[in-house]
Amino acid sequence: MKSYDVIIVGAGIVGLATGVKTLEKNPSLKILLLEKENDIAKHQTGNNSGVIHSGIYYKPGSLKAQNCTLGYNMLLSFCDEHKIKYDICGKLILATNENEIPIMNNIYERGIQNGLKDLKILNSKEINEIEPHAKGIAAVHVPQTGIIDYTEVSKKYLSVIKEKNGEIFFNENVIDIKIVNGTSTVYTKNNKYNSRIVVTCSGLQSDRLAKLTHKNLSYRLIPFRGEYYKLKKDSHHLVKNLIYPVPDPSFPFLGVHFTRLINNEVECGPNAVLAFKREGYSKFSFSLKDSIDTFTWKGFHIVMKKHWKTGLGEFYRSYNKNAFVQALKKLIPDIEKRNLIQGGAGVRAQACLSDGSLIDDFLFIEDEGVIHVCNAPSPAATASLSIGQTISEKIFSQLN
Template identity: 60%
Template sequence: MKYDVIIVGAGLVGLATGYHTIKKNPSSKVLILEKENDVAKHQSGNNSGVIHSGIYYKPGSLKAKNCIEGYNSIINFAKEYGINYDLCGKIIVATSNEELTSLDNIYRRGEENGLKDLKFLSREEFKEYEPHCEGVKAIRVPQTGIIDYPGIAKKLKELFEELGGEVKFNQKVKNIFEKKDEITVITNNYEIQSHKLISCAGLYSDKVTKMTNSENDVAIIPFRGEYYKLKEEKKHLVKHLIYPVPDPNFPFLGVHFTRMIDGAVEAGPNAVLAFKKEGYKFTDFSFNETMQTLTWPGFRKIVAKYGKTGLGEIHRSLSKSAFTAALQKLIPEIQKSDLVSGGAGVRAQACDKEGNLLDDFDIVNKGNIIHVRNAPSPAATSCLSIGDKISDLIQL
C-alpha cells in the first residue's frame, strides 16, 4: 500500500489536517492511522468541551493566532453541519484583592489578542450573571462557549472519507523508516509506504517523533484532570462558565465550573501527574511510562518548580473535601454532597530537558515529515486552523 500522505492520530488535529489536506489536494491519497477503534478517544473526546476565546495566550504566539482563527472556523463549521454549540460566555473571577493585578493582565492580553466587548464586572454586576458566585471583581468574556467536540470529530472523519480519504483503526504505529523520498510506516498489521508523514499523536507524540528523530529534545509529561459533576438539583448554581484567576505559579487554569453541551455541569479539573499516559484513574499505572517520566532530565526541575503545588493537586485528587474547598472559593454554597464523580482526561504536556513546560504549540517540519509535538488546550478550539496551516506545509 502506498499513499501520498500518512497522518498518525485520529484526534481533532489529525482529522482536521487530513480534511484540509485532501480538500486542497483532491487527487491525493491520504491515510489516517489510529490505534483506537474510533476517533477522538483521548484528549479530543475527554476535554471540558469549551470553545476558548484566546484571552489567556501570549499575543503573537501560535496558541493565540490559531485559537482566534480556529474559534471562528469551528463555529462556522458547527453552523454548517449542525453540530451543537452555545456561545454562553464566561466570567473569570478574582476571589481576593491579591488576584486583581493578574485579572488586569488577563484583560489586557485579551484586548491585545483582538477580543471585543470584554467587560470588567463589580461583585454586584457579576452576580447578575452568576448569582451564587462570590469574589471581588470579574471579567465577562462573551466569546467563550461550549460545543460537542466528539461530534466535530465524527463529522470531520465523514467529510474526509467523502473526499476520498481513508481511515484505518486499531493500527498502532510500531516504527517509521525514512529512505530518500519514501517513508515506511510499520503498524501491528501493515507495512505502508508514503511520500509524506504527519504525526498528531497526542500523548504519544514524543514516542512517534523519536521514531524519525532520535535527538528529540522534548518529552510528554501526562497530567490527569479529574472532574466532578453537580447533582441534578444543584445545577442551578451555575448558569454559564465560571473560572478562577489562574495560579501564576502553575501552568494550568485551575478548577472551574463548566456547563456542558448536554446540560450537565462539571466542576474541575485538577492537574495531577499521571503514572500512565492514558491513565484516567489514580490507580492506573505503567512501569515503563512512569520511568520515562521520572528519568526525563527535565522532570526533576519540574518537581523543584511545581512540587508544592503538585502535592496540593494530588491532595485534591485523593480528598473530595479538599476538592470541594477549592470550588467553594467560587461558589461557597457548594457542599461535598453536591458532587458526584465525573470523568477524567489526560493532558499531553511537552517538557524540555531544562524542565520548561512548553507553553506554546510546537510543530516541527523537517523534510517530508511533520511532527506535532505539543498541542494541549486550546488545540480543540484551534484544530481547524492548525490543520489548515499544516496542510499548507505539505507540498504535494
C-alpha cells in the same frame, strides 16, 4: 502494497482536521489516517470538557493566540455549515482576593491585544447578575467563550474526509517510520504503508512518534490527569454557564472551575495530578514504561523541585473530596460535598524541556518526508481547523 500521498498518524481532532484541510485544498490526494484505537477521539479530544476558547489567556503573537483566533471562527463556520450544536454562552474569570486583581487585569489586556471585543471588568454586583451564586470582588466577562461536543465535531471531520475518498484504518499502532529515497514508510504491528509524507498527530504519544525520526529530542511529555466531579441535577441552578478562577501564572493549568456542558450537565474541576500512565484515567492506572519515562527525565526533576508544594496539593485534592470542595467554594461558597457526584477524567500531555521549562505553545518538528505535531495543548480543539490548515500548508510545501 498500496501507496498514499499523505499518511496521518492519529485520529484525534488535530489529525482529523489536518485531513479535512488537506483534502479541501486538493481533493485528489490519496490520504490515509492510522489510529491505534478502535475509534476516533479516544483520548484528549474525547475527554475534555468541550469549551470553545476565546483566546484571552494566550501571549499575543504566539501560535496559540493566532490559531485560536482564526480557528474559533473556522470552527463556528464549520458547525453552522454542518448543523453541529454549540452555545456561545460566555464565561467569568473570577478574582476572589486583591492579590488576583493585577493578574486578572493582565488577562483582560491580553484579550484586548488578541482582538476580543466587548470584554468587561465586572464588580461583585455585576458578577451576581450573571452568576447569582458566584462570589468575587471582580471578574472579566468573556462573551466569546462557548461550549460544544468535540467528539461530535471529530465525527463530522471524519465524515468529510471519507466523502473525499480519504481512508482510515483502526487498531493500527505505529512502531516505526523510515524515510528512504523520498518515500516515507510507516510500520505498524501488522502492516506497512508507503507515503510521500507522514504527519504524526499523536497527542499523548507524540514524543515517542517524533523520536522515531529525531533521536535526540529536547523534550518529553509529562502526563497530568485532570479529574472532575459533576453537580447533581438538583444542584444545576448553582451554575448558569462557565466560571473560572484567575490562574496561577507560574503553573500551566487554569485551576478548578465550573463548566456547563452542551448536554446541560455541569462539570467541576479539573485538578492536575501527575499521572503514572499516559492513557490512564483512574487513580490506580499505572504503566511502568510511562512512569520510567517521566521519572528519568531531567526536566521533570527540575519541575518537581519548583512546584512540589502545588503538586502535593493536587494529589491531596485528588484523594480528599473535602479538599476539592474547598477549592470550588472559593468561586461558589454555596457548594457542598452533597452537591457533587463523581465525574470523568482526562489526561493532558505537558511537554517539558530538559532544562525544566514547560512548553506552553504549539510545537512542530519538520524534516523531509515527515511532520511531527509535538505539542498541541489547549486550545487545540478550538483551533483544530486552523492548526490543520497550518499543517496542510507544510504538507503542500513538501509535496510541491
